[in-house]
Amino acid sequence: MKTTQNKEITKEEIQEIERLTGGMIGEHTFGPNNESTLTNSFLSKKGDYVGGIDETDNPVIEGMYGYTHRGGQLFKIGDRLFDREYKPTKDDFPEDEWNKYQEQFNKLYEESDDISRDWMKRDGISYILPFKLRGSKIIENMEDAFEAAKNISNYLS
Numbered sequence: 001m002k003t004t005q006n007k008e009i010t011k012e013e014i015q016e017i018e019r020l021t022g023g024m025i026g027e028h029t030f031g032p033n034n035e036s037t038l039t040n041s042f043l044s045k046k047g048d049y050v051g052g053i054d055e056t057d058n059p060v061i062e063g064m065y066g067y068t069h070r071g072g073q074l075f076k077i078g079d080r081l082f083d084r085e086y087k088p089t090k091d092d093f094p095e096d097e098w099n100k101y102q103e104q105f106n107k108l109y110e111e112s113d114d115i116s117r118d119w120m121k122r123d124g125i126s127y128i129l130p131f132k133l134r135g136s137k138i139i140e141n142m143e144d145a146f147e148a149a150k151n152i153s154n155y156l157s
Contacts (some may be wrong), residue, residue, distance in 0.1 A: 009040065017042075020061050020142050023050060064142065066149030068156040073131040075148040080135035082151040088125055088134070104128050131155075 014025045028041035028049045042050045063076035090098050105128050109120050120127045126134055131152050139145050
């Protein structure tokens, strides 16, 4: 399969894109009478047009994004697999990073009202940690990233 830029797209690349994103590569027809067609379109599972496969010179899947109407987070290789039960400790982070989070937490705590302070006491330092750092397991592949994205979506729903 060739794109409009004559870049060869292999069946393996298409299968990997579809596997990792849950979307599909296909033809998109549009216009008042469906008279126009875009080949190599990236489509949702329902067939809705998302974009063209050749809209970037080097398409790269950076990670998996988990979300709900309440928020979301991109998870990449090297981040931590989100675990709602995870309780971070000083040993989980380099000392300078932990100290930075501790300073942020203390400053925010001092500036917060009683209701926010109650939440902060309950959550501890997790209150200020990004979701992508709340877990003991390091994400090693896209399957782990996908699991983290599902976990955060479940947590936020």
